[in-house]
Amino acid sequence: MRRLFLILAAVLLLSSGASAAVCPDIIIPKPVGYEVFEGEYILKGDGSDIRVHSADRNFLRELKALSLKDFAYNEAYRLIVGKRGVDIYCTGDVGEYRARQSLSYMASFSDTLSFCSIVDYPRFAHRGIMLDISRNFRDKDFILRQIDVLDMLKMNSLHLHLADDAGWRVEISSYPRLTGYAAWRKGKEWTEWRSSGKHYAEQGSPEATGGFLTKEEVAEIVSYARKKNINIIPEIEMPGHSAELLAAYPEVACLSADGKEKVFSSDVCPGNEETFRILEGILDEIIEMFPSTYIHIGGDEASKSSWKECPLCRKRMEEEHLDGVDGLQSYLVHRIEDYLESKGRHLLGWDEIMQGGLAPSATVMSWRGTANGIEAAAMGHDVIMSPNTYCYIDYYQDAPLYSPLAIGGYIPLTRIYSYDPLEGVPEEHFDHILGVQANLWTEFVPTEEHVEYMLYPRTFAVAEIGWTPQTEREFTSFRGRSVRLVEQLKDKGYHPFDLANEYGDRPESYVKVDHLARGCEVKYSKPYSRTYSADGETALTDGKQGGWAYSKSDWQGFNGDMDVTIDLGKVQPLHYVGAWFYSCYTNWITFPERTEVWVSEDGENFTLASTVTCQIKEGRESGTMYSLFGAPVDVTARYVRMLAVLGTQPQHGFVFTDEIVVK
Ligand code: ACM
Numbered sequence: 001m002r003r004l005f006l007i008l009a010a011v012l013l014l015s016s017g018a019s020a021a022v023c024p025d026i027i028i029p030k031p032v033g034y035e036v037f038e039g040e041y042i043l044k045g046d047g048s049d050i051r052v053h054s055a056d057r058n059f060l061r062e063l064k065a066l067s068l069k070d071f072a073y074n075e076a077y078r079l080i081v082g083k084r085g086v087d088i089y090c091t092g093d094v095g096e097y098r099a100r101q102s103l104s105y106m107a108s109f110s111d112t113l114s115f116c117s118i119v120d121y122p123r124f125a126h127r128g129i130m131l132d133i134s135r136n137f138r139d140k141d142f143i144l145r146q147i148d149v150l151d152m153l154k155m156n157s158l159h160l161h162l163a164d165d166a167g168w169r170v171e172i173s174s175y176p177r178l179t180g181y182a183a184w185r186k187g188k189e190w191t192e193w194r195s196s197g198k199h200y201a202e203q204g205s206p207e208a209t210g211g212f213l214t215k216e217e218v219a220e221i222v223s224y225a226r227k228k229n230i231n232i233i234p235e236i237e238m239p240g241h242s243a244e245l246l247a248a249y250p251e252v253a254c255l256s257a258d259g260k261e262k263v264f265s266s267d268v269c270p271g272n273e274e275t276f277r278i279l280e281g282i283l284d285e286i287i288e289m290f291p292s293t294y295i296h297i298g299g300d301e302a303s304k305s306s307w308k309e310c311p312l313c314r315k316r317m318e319e320e321h322l323d324g325v326d327g328l329q330s331y332l333v334h335r336i337e338d339y340l341e342s343k344g345r346h347l348l349g350w351d352e353i354m355q356g357g358l359a360p361s362a363t364v365m366s367w368r369g370t371a372n373g374i375e376a377a378a379m380g381h382d383v384i385m386s387p388n389t390y391c392y393i394d395y396y397q398d399a400p401l402y403s404p405l406a407i408g409g410y411i412p413l414t415r416i417y418s419y420d421p422l423e424g425v426p427e428e429h430f431d432h433i434l435g436v437q438a439n440l441w442t443e444f445v446p447t448e449e450h451v452e453y454m455l456y457p458r459t460f461a462v463a464e465i466g467w468t469p470q471t472e473r474e475f476t477s478f479r480g481r482s483v484r485l486v487e488q489l490k491d492k493g494y495h496p497f498d499l500a501n502e503y504g505d506r507p508e509s510y511v512k513v514d515h516l517a518r519g520c521e522v523k524y525s526k527p528y529s530r531t532y533s534a535d536g537e538t539a540l541t542d543g544k545q546g547g548w549a550y551s552k553s554d555w556q557g558f559n560g561d562m563d564v565t566i567d568l569g570k571v572q573p574l575h576y577v578g579a580w581f582y583s584c585y586t587n588w589i590t591f592p593e594r595t596e597v598w599v600s601e602d603g604e605n606f607t608l609a610s611t612v613t614c615q616i617k618e619g620r621e622s623g624t625m626y627s628l629f630g631a632p633v634d635v636t637a638r639y640v641r642m643l644a645v646l647g648t649q650p651q652h653g654f655v656f657t658d659e660i661v662v663k
């Protein structure tokens with residue numbers, strides 16, 4: 001009877017959710033150092049068992065020995081859990097805050113803690129996320145909810161992309177058309193807006209969808225974040241990605257060559273003084289709303305096309321002795337930097353702000369890989385690393401076939417976690433690398449649930465990259481902690497990606513295929529793209545098939561049709577020739593309309609052995625797909641020529657393939 005009672009009690013305990021004592025090995029980001037001791041302590045829950053000791057001499061001595069930089073020193077803490085409760089040692093408020101975060105992180109899993117001691121401080125000063133609320137608007141409450149997660153992860157920066165072609169998202173009193181018109185559009189989702197002609201709408205009109213943050217809402221976001229030691233960086237795009245600004249205030253548009261008409265591109269006119277008056281007026285209000293030292297001015301992907309013809313731009317280039325349109329962009333960035341510096345703020349911009357000469361105190365956000373960031377650091381500029389090769393979380397995080405539509409690419413948790421912001425940076429420039437950020441562009445992310453799905457768990461990786469020493473990071477442990485945090489976020493009503501059921505990379509990419517053409521020489525009648533060369537001449541017969549990501553070494557790209565011939569070395573019977581192709585409309589990669597296989601015994605006289613026609617009708621928004629173009633043949637040959645013909649496919653551009661398999 002007693003045994004039965006004990007079993008029943010154990011079952012009740014388990015089913016009531018009581019869990020074993022937790023220790024620091026559950027925390028994301030993983031603390032710098034910790035020890036776990038024999039014994040457990042149950043938190044009282046009212047805080048009366050937490051004692052804070054500022055400026056403890058032993059702790060200060062220990063920190064001094066570590067030669068921490070100022071930011072790390074300020075955030076450093078020691079946390080001890082013992083039989084009398086919790087003791088926190090710190091250098092100031094932020095350190096105490098970080099200690100309490102570690103405590104509440106553990107307590108969110110169980111109020112029973114193992115006796116333990118933690119010493120902790122961050123690796124980088126900047127640990128952030130960029131959220132694009134222009135392409136699909138997200139409101140104040142949603143942003144506050146995401147700040148709660150960033151907080152739990154000890155992150156300290158939320159960069160809001162507030163302005164882009166698809167909508168202006170923040171109240172500017174002096175320019176009411178920005179929110180009375182440019183914040184509203186026909187087409188609720190970005191994809192609808194784009195495919196229906198990119199029209200804006202008057203606020204309150206029946207077709208208007210969108211929105212913006214009012215000044216009161218911004219104040220609430222900024223103050224909520226500040227209490228959690230999170231800085232909100234506002235981004236106002238210029239000179240490109242500004243079609244909505246031109247629509248609301250055509251004064252900032254370029255003129256046609258004859259000076260008679262406005263040109264509505266996405267770029268503002270740096271030749272016109274009115275452009276600077278309006279931009280500075282907008283920045284005045286941004287500065288008033290956001291206490292951030294950094295004001296992000298975008299700077300990416302300006303087409304600069306209207307500048308070549310515009311008489312005002314031409315005049316400016318001549319008078320200021322500027323080196324073409326890049327010089328003109330640099331002129332704008334320099335002027336805006338001077339303006340921000342005069343207000344005690346610093347300019348932050350995407351790495352294109354380096355084109356034509358970087359403004360003297362600008363900080364660069366490196367997104368087109370890492371090379372620009374490394375170069376800027378070598379020039380003495382501060383840099384935040386957010387390379388699209390690791391930190392673009394608008395890319396797929398799992399098999400495209402089983403995922404909601406994304407912009408393309410493939411950055412699973414393991415890939416983002418593998419990033420080290422100091423990789424490739426010479427040691428003497430380490431201090432210029434302020435930290436790391438992941439960017440969530442939302443062209444293909446229309447709902448709140450979908451934003452959370454893209455953010456989590458990949459944001460956990462950014463937190464740990466930014467906080468934990470490189471030598472202490474290890475993916476298997478991180479993944480286990482991430483699965484647990486994903487479950488907790490789900491319990492709290494968030495919609496993270498279900499990491500526990502991750503499909504993983506393309507199965508074909510894990511095993512080499514053996515076939516008759518493996519290792520054989522390939523002749524290219526049309527060259528492969530130098531940018532997407534994979535492993536060069538051997539890529540198509542090396543037995544390696546690609547993963548979900550085309551930018552990796554395994555997929556070879558052709559700018560137009562592919563035409564290659566493989567020499568099998570000897571005449572032999574052949575039964576099958578085929579190759580996988582990759583398609584991603586948003587990246588201008590398409591399936592060929594057909595593949596043709598031609599064979600020859602002498603390398604001169606070829607006969608057609610098979611034709612495979614594409615069976616997939618690509619929609620404009622079809623996402624990423626993979627398709628096998630393969631067919632049986634019944635021939636004897638030494639040479640196999642494969643042609644991939646784009647023909648009338650809707651989106652001309654690249655074809656990508658990974659291996660030509662001959663059996
Ligand atoms: C960017 O992704 N265009 C900064």
Ligand code: ZN
Pocket residue numbers: 253254255268269270271272306307310311312313314
């Ligand atoms: Zn112009």
